[in-house]
Amino acid sequence: MTRLEDELRNTFAANVAEVPPIHDVAGTAIARGRVIRRHRRITVGAAFAVVIAMVTSGTLWAGGGFGGQPGQRRTGQLAAAPNADVTSTAPLDLVVGGELRPAGHAPISLPGSGDVYDALRVPEGWLVVRGDKATHQLWLVRDSGEPTLVIDGLPSNFAFSPDGRRIAYQQGSMLTVATVAGGRDLSGQGVQLPGSDRSQGRTGAELVGWAGSYLVIGNRQGIDYDGYDLWDPSQGGYVPTWNHDVVAIYAATPDGRSVVGEVKDARPGTFCTAVLDPAAGLRAGDKACGQPYLSVARHGLSPDGRWVLGEANRAVGVVDTRNGRLTATSVPAEGTWWAGPVWTGRDTFAVAEESHLRYGRVTDPQHPQELPAPSTTERWLVVARPVA
Amino acid sequence: MVSSAGDPEREFRDFVAARSTALLRTAYLLSGDWGAAEDLLQVSLTKTYLAWRRIERIEAVEPYARKVLVNTATSWWRRRWHGERPTEVLPERAISDGLDARLERDALWAHVKELPARQRAVLVLRFYEDLSEVDTAALLGVSVGTVKSQCSRALATLRRRLGEQGIEPGARAPQTAKETVR
Structure with a gap:
């Protein structure tokens, strides 16, 4: 815990110690809600016409609902019919609450209990991380729905490799890299990270994520990071060499030769997205300064490794891993993002908003397609697809 | 229902x-x-x-x-956004052990309000709501790594801006808060 964190807690608490009286917010919410419901009823006829057009043009709800087979449940997945734009509205697997809803297939009740924190499509089925805040379980759920417990007691600090074949996780100062392809935990590589663990948290090296075949290690000081480093597990033991100019690492190109991240600029207080050389202590090469900061999405590297997907200034942003430039941003979302953006194809992505899924294309981000999202208030996420 | x-x-x-x-x-x-x-x-x-x-x-x-x-x-x-704006530059003050806590909090709050909205949201969720990084990421719909980097960047910005005013955060008080990193 740093003093700045203490001061933030004190400052936040002091600023809301006294709360001014407010008017009847419940009554206003109910009144506004009624107006919105009336408006929705009026527009339902128009929406129905749109649905008819979608059905006749070939975009159907798979597994029930509009165009589904009798007796099947509506799964909430979108399937593309022959004359639809199959690239931009590719089928998506969803996890809704404790249920996996594969595109075009019946829902599968997931094993275990608690929230689902991550889900990844792999050749053998789906890798699903589920559990409570502190400890998770990693399951392989096969296409048949048969579950296999791969890792029991997975700590909350974990990260899948971009290809989904490996997982790294940190328990205390022990960092473990396991191969999970085939649904088996082929553990065997662990390193002791320098630093100390105390009741007040960790100080020192800490797993942040993957960048290609490298593991990104942050130099944790309280809740803050002071520099980053990369570790190549194939090289064995780890000795930190922090680059204190690096403030975030986004991803690496598939060949591992370049890493894209955020670095401090020579001008105080400004930052640049840069291509970093992993063989030279993350030395910055090409820079793109003054562009919005990218909040990288879960599994944000595109299937071909060319783009990094995330949020930039409340819009979906895409950074080119070749030069660090923010090449595309979608139309800013007006509503609420219920799940971060995910890749649906080589250069197409989707973002889940409150009532719909918005599909976009890197080359034409300003003209997204929108389709309805699952009607649920449960926690849900889109299943990620690993880099090929 | x-x-x-x-x-x-x-x-x-x-x-x-x-x-x-x-x-x-x-x-x-x-x-x-x-x-x-x-x-x-x-x-x-x-x-x-x-x-x-x-x-x-x-x-x-x-x-x-x-x-x-x-x-x-x-x-x-x-x-x-139509709320109050912090002043461009807060007045420089001599820093001493007797620094008034209220003034320091005001300075920090002014700088917090200048942060990008997402970074400020991360700070509020982590240090006011006491949410874990995992829960903060889930609520914001971003990766845990993003929460970490946004938080790190926000704190670095606050440190720098306070430092420019000659303020060392918390220099007047011992550490008291409980760690809630994980």
Whole structure:
């Protein structure tokens, strides 16, 4: 815990110690809600016409609902019919609450209990991380729905490799890299990270994520990071060499030769997205300064490794891993993002908003397609697809 | 529906009566202005009311409302911000052991309000709501790594700006808060 964190807690608490009286917010919410419901009823006829057009043009709800087979449940997945734009509205697997809803297939009740924190499509089925805040379980759920417990007691600090074949996780100062392809935990590589663990948290090296075949290690000081480093597990033991100019690492190109991240600029207080050389202590090469900061999405590297997907200034942003430039941003979302953006194809992505899924294309981000999202208030996420 | 046996509007009013003050506090920290905070709360509660029949468990109501609140706050920032603005440069002061805590908090709060909305939301969720990094990431719909980097960047910015004023955060007081990193 740093003093700045203490001061933030004190400052936040002091600023809301006294709360001014407010008017009847419940009554206003109910009144506004009624107006919105009336408006929705009026527009339902128009929406129905749109649905008819979608059905006749070939975009159907798979597994029930509009165009589904009798007796099947509506799964909430979108399937593309022959004359639809199959690239931009590719089928998506969803996890809704404790249920996996594969595109075009019946829902599968997931094993275990608690929230689902991550889900990844792999050749053998789906890798699903589920559990409570502190400890998770990693399951392989096969296409048949048969579950296999791969890792029991997975700590909350974990990260899948971009290809989904490996997982790294940190328990205390022990960092473990396991191969999970085939649904088996082929553990065997662990390193002791320098630093100390105390009741007040960790100080020192800490797993942040993957960048290609490298593991990104942050130099944790309280809740803050002071520099980053990369570790190549194939090289064995780890000795930190922090680059204190690096403030975030986004991803690496598939060949591992370049890493894209955020670095401090020579001008105080400004930052640049840069291509970093992993063989030279993350030395910055090409820079793109003054562009919005990218909040990288879960599994944000595109299937071909060319783009990094995330949020930039409340819009979906895409950074080119070749030069660090923010090449595309979608139309800013007006509503609420219920799940971060995910890749649906080589250069197409989707973002889940409150009532719909918005599909976009890197080359034409300003003209997204929108389709309805699952009607649920449960926690849900889109299943990620690993880099090929 | 939260309770099939109850009156939904009555249940909704009960929820608002019980939790609106807590939500308003969070809204204020996200927006920096009590008027904007009330607007935020109103939008959040309206969406919650519309979703009321679909929310199956009463425990899910407040997380739903909070998620709407936070995401609306971050999306509103550029379009609707009309709150007070911090001064361009805060007056430089001699720093001593007797530095007034209130002045230091005011300086810190002014700099917090200058942060990008998403970074400020991360700080509020981590240091006011005491959410874990995992829960903060889930609420914001971003990766845990993003929460870490946004938080790190926000703290670095605050340190730098306070340092430019000659303020060392917390120099006047011993460490007291409990670590909540994980």
